Amino acid sequence: MREPEPEEKGWAYEGRRKSEELRGGASGRQRSEKSGRGRPKANSVRQRARGAAVLAQPRKGWGRGPSLSLSGKEVGKKKRSQTRRTIQGVSFTGRPEDCSHFGDVPSIQEVPAFLSPGAMGPGGGLYACDDPQYWTAVLGCYKEVIRAKEGKSRKLVALDAWYQEELPVSIRERKEKYLTRDELVKLMEWKLARGKFRPRLQHLVATNPEELVKRCTAAAFSLLPNVEAAITELSQLKAVGPATASAILTAGAPETTAFMADEAVAAVPDLPGLQYTLKYYLLYLDKIQDCAKRLNQVDASSGWTPHQIEMCLWTWTMAQKLCPTVLPPSSWTAPKAKEGAEDVRPPKKRKASIP
Structure with missing residues (x-):
């Protein structure tokens, strides 16, 4: 077991150390550092529980704001756990910290017609x-x-x-x-x-x-x-x-x-x-x-x-x-009849469709 580096000390390091002791070998991060393949996937409950300090580290492709997903599915093939929110009827996905700002949410004019x-x-x-x-x-x-x-x-x-x-x-x-x-x-x-x-x-x-x-x-x-x-x-x-x-x-x-x-x-x-x-x-x-x-x-x-x-x-x-x-918009109002104009209301017995 190597001595921890100064920036690794803390509860996140302790989680990795205990995980290593249980497996009897080097941690996933250490193996990836030796192989040079980058950060590995979380393959077990113990690895996923290593701590928020490790999970919160920035990753390539993040920081661009929430990704729109009108169907509720993840876009961009993000394999990480994501948080879903709904703003103005539009569902989007993103990390919890990305959901704290709405700067990238489209205006209502940009939403497709069937959601207007x-x-x-x-x-x-x-x-x-x-x-x-x-x-x-x-x-x-x-x-x-x-x-x-x-x-x-x-x-x-x-x-x-x-x-x-x-x-x-x-x-x-x-x-x-x-x-x-x-x-x-x-x-x-x-x-x-x-x-x-x-x-x-x-x-x-x-x-x-x-x-x-x-x-x-x-x-x-x-x-x-x-x-x-x-x-x-x-x-x-x-x-x-x-x-x-x-x-x-x-x-x-x-x-x-x-x-x-x-x-x-x-x-x-x-x-x-x-x-x-x-x-x-x-x-x-x-x-x-x-x-x-x-x-x-x-x-x-x-x-x-x-x-x-x-x-x-x-x-x-x-x-x-x-x-x-x-379809008429939700803000639709019937046109007002001018003074002196004939009554434009429908007759008492309507025959528009079935006489």
């Missing part, structure tokens, strides 16, 4: 917003988000226009509300194009007989407002679960039901993990109906329906992924 305040919305989520005019502004972005979602398929825009505008008119004009087999097949095509594509469902739904489709859908509409009984009736059809059943009912009764879109469900707080069951749909629908009632209490003339709430939540979630800049 405008993308976060009022209060961090749309569902908690109580401003009907802000919801109206989000609903106005729906068609633009549909175009962004369509991509190269060139089908979704036409299918969505059919579902939102043409199909409700056809159902309402009938003496008794029902869907035909062709309408059910096209509705499934719209649902899969707008959400997650499952080709087996498209093939399976086409095997339903025409008479069975008319009878089940007519019985389901007649059972409303008992949504539970209506969905149970529609479940007799092949490839029709609670989500597809909700799309059928929403096309003919948007004031009562809402489509169970995965993206809309994701925007509703305090729901358990997504399940395609009747019980889960009823929980989701209660949340949607409560939101519509809340907005209508703020502005009785707005006339929000569960379907419109669902459309806004779908727009909100998809815009975050595809085109966050189209």
Whole structure:
């Protein structure tokens, strides 16, 4: 055992000496000094416990401030233990001493668009917003988000226009509300194009007989407002679960039901993990109906329906992924009407999406 040098005396040296005695040989630092390979990695608990005095020694590459890591992962392939902090919604990594200053943290203008305040919305989520005019502004972005979602398929825009505008008119004009087999097949095509594509469902739904489709859908509409009984009736059809059943009912009764879109469900707080069951749909629908009632209490003339709430939540979630800049910023306020100008508020019964 060599005599300690003056700068090595202290508790850090004692830790190395005890570690050497336990191993019966030279310490890792001494071996590295002899081999000239630089500081070794910490291979054991004893080596990692040698002391803060050794760990605090400067290392090449440090001292440049925290490294930005929006995904929460370490960047620059730093093998050392690092500390994560969050500043202005941006996650970064760095040594504890580097986290004490924020000089290298980017300004809010340098943060990507999907993390900007405008993308976060009022209060961090749309569902908690109580401003009907802000919801109206989000609903106005729906068609633009549909175009962004369509991509190269060139089908979704036409299918969505059919579902939102043409199909409700056809159902309402009938003496008794029902869907035909062709309408059910096209509705499934719209649902899969707008959400997650499952080709087996498209093939399976086409095997339903025409008479069975008319009878089940007519019985389901007649059972409303008992949504539970209506969905149970529609479940007799092949490839029709609670989500597809909700799309059928929403096309003919948007004031009562809402489509169970995965993206809309994701925007509703305090729901358990997504399940395609009747019980889960009823929980989701209660949340949607409560939101519509809340907005209508703020502005009785707005006339929000569960379907419109669902459309806004779908727009909100998809815009975050595809085109966050189209959403109104959190500081958005409705333009004030000039004196003497006509009332620009929406009519009592809105017909923007489902007539």
